[in-house]
Amino acid sequence: MKRSVFLFALVLSIASLAAQTAERPLTVGVIGHTGQGNYGHGEDTVWLKIHQTKIVAVADADPKGLAEAAKRLGGVKAYADYKVMLASAKPDIVAICPRHIHEHRDMIVAAVEAGVKGIYVEKPFVRTLAEADEIMKLCAEKGVRLAIAHRNRYHPVVDVVKQLVASGEIGELKEVRVRGKQDQRGGGLDLWVLGGHGFNLATLFTGPATSCEATILVEGRPATKADIRPGDEGVGLIVGDEVHARYETKSGIPLYFDSKKGAWTKGTPFGARLIGTKGVISLQIDEEPLAILERDGQKTPITTAGIGKPEPIKDIKLVNGGHHGAVRDLVAAIADKRQPLCGPEAGRETVELTLGVFASFAVGGKKVALPLADRQHPLR
Numbered sequence: 445m446k447r448s449v450f451l452f453a454l455v456l457s458i459a460s461l462a463a464q465t466a467e468r469p470l471t472v473g474v475i476g477h478t479g480q481g482n483y484g485h486g487e488d489t490v491w492l493k494i495h496q497t498k499i500v501a502v503a504d505a506d507p508k509g510l511a512e513a514a515k516r517l518g519g520v521k522a523y524a525d526y527k528v529m530l531a532s533a534k535p536d537i538v539a540i541c542p543r544h545i546h547e548h549r550d551m552i553v554a555a556v557e558a559g560v561k562g563i564y565v566e567k568p569f570v571r572t573l574a575e576a577d578e579i580m581k582l583c584a585e586k587g588v589r590l591a592i593a594h595r596n597r598y599h600p601v602v603d604v605v606k607q608l609v610a611s612g613e614i615g616e617l618k619e620v621r622v623r624g625k626q627d628q629r630g631g632g633l634d635l636w637v638l639g640g641h642g643f644n645l646a647t648l649f650t651g652p653a654t655s656c657e658a659t660i661l662v663e664g665r666p667a668t669k670a671d672i673r674p675g676d677e678g679v680g681l682i683v684g685d686e687v688h689a690r691y692e693t694k695s696g697i698p699l700y701f702d703s704k705k706g707a708w709t710k711g712t713p714f715g716a717r718l719i720g721t722k723g724v725i726s727l728q729i730d731e732e733p734l735a736i737l738e739r740d741g742q743k744t745p746i747t748t749a750g751i752g753k754p755e756p757i758k759d760i761k762l763v764n765g766g767h768h769g770a771v772r773d774l775v776a777a778i779a780d781k782r783q784p785l786c787g788p789e790a791g792r793e794t795v796e797l798t799l800g801v802f803a804s805f806a807v808g809g810k811k812v813a814l815p816l817a818d819r820q821h822p823l824r
Contacts, residue, residue: 469495469496469497469498470496470498470536470537470561470562470775470778471498471500471533471534471535471536472491472498472499472500472536472538472539473499473500473501473502473529473530473533473535473537473538473539474487474488474491474499474501474502474503474513474517474538474539475502475503475526475529475539475540475541475551476488476502476503476504476509476513476541477505477506477509477542477544478504478508479506479509480505480542480544481541481542481543481566481677481678482509482541482542482543483513483542484541484566484593485543485566485593485767486766487539487540487593488502488516488539488541489517490766490767490768490771491537491539491771493762493766493768494768494771494772494775496772496775497537497771497775499517499518500520500521500533500535501520501522501523501529501532501533501535502514502520502521502529503522503523503524503525503526503528503529504522504524505524507524527554530555530558530560531558534558534559536560536561536562537560537562537563537564537774538551538555538560538562538563539564539565540552540555540566541566542566543566543637543677544678545566545568545569545570545677545678545679546571546678546679546680547678548569548575549571549578552565552579553578553582555588556586556588557582561588561589561778562590562591562774562775562777563588563589563591564590564592564593564770564774565590565591565593567592567593567594567640567641567791567794568637568640568679568794568795568798569592569640569788569792569794569795570791570795571678571679571680571821572795572799572819572821573796573815573816573820576791576792576795577792577819579788580789583788587781589777589778589787590784590787590788590791591770591773591774591784591787592786592788592790592791593770594640594641594644594786594790594791595730595767595769596644596645596715596727596729596730596764597645597785597790598763598764598769598770598773598785598786599769600757600763600769601733601734601735601746601747601748602645602648602735604735604747604750605725605727605735605746606649608725608746608751609649609718609720609725612722613720613722613723614718614720614723614724614725614737614739615723616720617649617697617718617720618719618720619698619699619719620646620649620697620698620717620718620719621719622639622642622643622646622699622701622702622715622716622717623642623701623702623712623713623714624638624639624702624703624714625638625703625708625714626703626704626706626707626708626714627705627706627708629676630685630686630703630704630705630706630707630708631661631684631685631686631687631703631704631705632660632675632683632685632687632801632802633675633676633677633679633682634687634703634705635682635687635798635801636675636677636679636798637679638714638729639701639797639798640798641715641730642701642714642715642727643701643716643793643797644786644790644793644794645715646699646716647699647793647797649697649718650693650694650695650698650699651693651694651695652693652694652793652814653691653694653800654691654693654814655691655692655800655811655812655813655814656801656803656804656811656812656814657809657810657811658687658689658690658800658801658804658805658809659688659809660683660684660686660687660801660809661685661687662683662684662686664686667683667684667805671683671684672823680821681821681823681824683802683823684805685704686703686705687702687703687704687801688702689701689702689800689801689804691797691800691814713728714728714729715727715728715729722739723737723738723739723740724737724738724739725746730764730765732760732761732764732765733745733746733747733755734746737751748760770786773785796814796815796816797814799816799821799822800812800814800816802821802822802823803816803818803822805822805823806822806823
């Protein structure tokens with residue numbers, strides 16, 4: 445999309461928001477769970493800073509956490525049961541904040557069935573493709589706009605990077621490489637919790653993946669079924685402290701994922717690297733600037749104004765790291781009756797890429813076709 449067209453579309457969205465919120469702001473119900481993923485990374489408080497929305501209630505099964513959240517969110521009404529909150533407060537939007545994902549499916553389904561207009565849910569999306577399929581169907585049937593907190597997807601510089609790649613700024617795009625943080629969660633858990641951030645950006649450039657083959661290790665040796673274990677943060681079964689995966693894609697551009705426990709060092713990229721014949725663009729998850737051009741031995745920031753130019757958006761850190769871009773897009777999507785930039789289909793794609801690794805492991809590291817025919821967890 446040309447920048448002028450993008451700005452024109454943005455003006456139209458702002459006008460649409462203004463028309464929608466002229467009478468009243470959209471009401472928001474916040475769902476957290478202290479001790480079970482808490483409130484994500486600020487998905488609860490962001491609504492206090494968006495003038496088109498007003499928090500009216502919060503739910504948390506932990507009494508102490510609930511009291512603290514109600515105070516933090518301005519003294520809103522507090523509920524121990526999120527289903528009771530949905531029925532009583534009847535919010536327009538629900539923020540599903542816990543980082544642990546084992547409750548995401550039930551919370552989303554309850555919100556849709558309660559008649560909400562929009563949902564903002566912390567990543568990872570859900571545990572299985574069956575859950576993702578169900579949610580996509582429900583949201584389509586009820587007209588609910590669901591956005592996932594892969595917040596870098598909403599960064600306005602992503603459109604600039606897409607234009608640069610399309611125009612040949614780094615030559616022919618040959619491959620895309622995604623890495624997790626590679627901290628103590630390295631391997632299977634890193635794939636689940638942080639790999640999705642990179643996948644969510646990578647497929648904008650490669651297109652959908654058509655297959656996956658993976659090598660999974662434990663302490664340097666090939667992982668076995670005996671190494672399968674429950675993962676933290678409600679992700680379900682995982683395996684491996686080292687993961688190396690290769691995906692074929694519809695575009696023919698290969699996509700790779702790598703993560704090894706304890707391999708992180710200062711300067712190790714966490715995110716996606718777009719590798720071309722003339723240069724590389726590094727997409728640094730949750731960093732500002734998000735995009736760096738590496739060419740001719742130089743590293744040059746890319747901003748919404750272009751390569752090496754000052755960033756004109758003054759609150760860019762809040763737009764990305766503060767969820768402002770994602771929440772504003774969700775509110776606009778509700779008004780415009782369109783899908784958010786990172787909706788349930790994009791969320792399902794990241795789950796597919798994640799579970800594709802475990803599906804390959806389940807058949808001895810062989811290549812598996814994507815989409816996966818089995819929509820349940822491959823390690824069950």
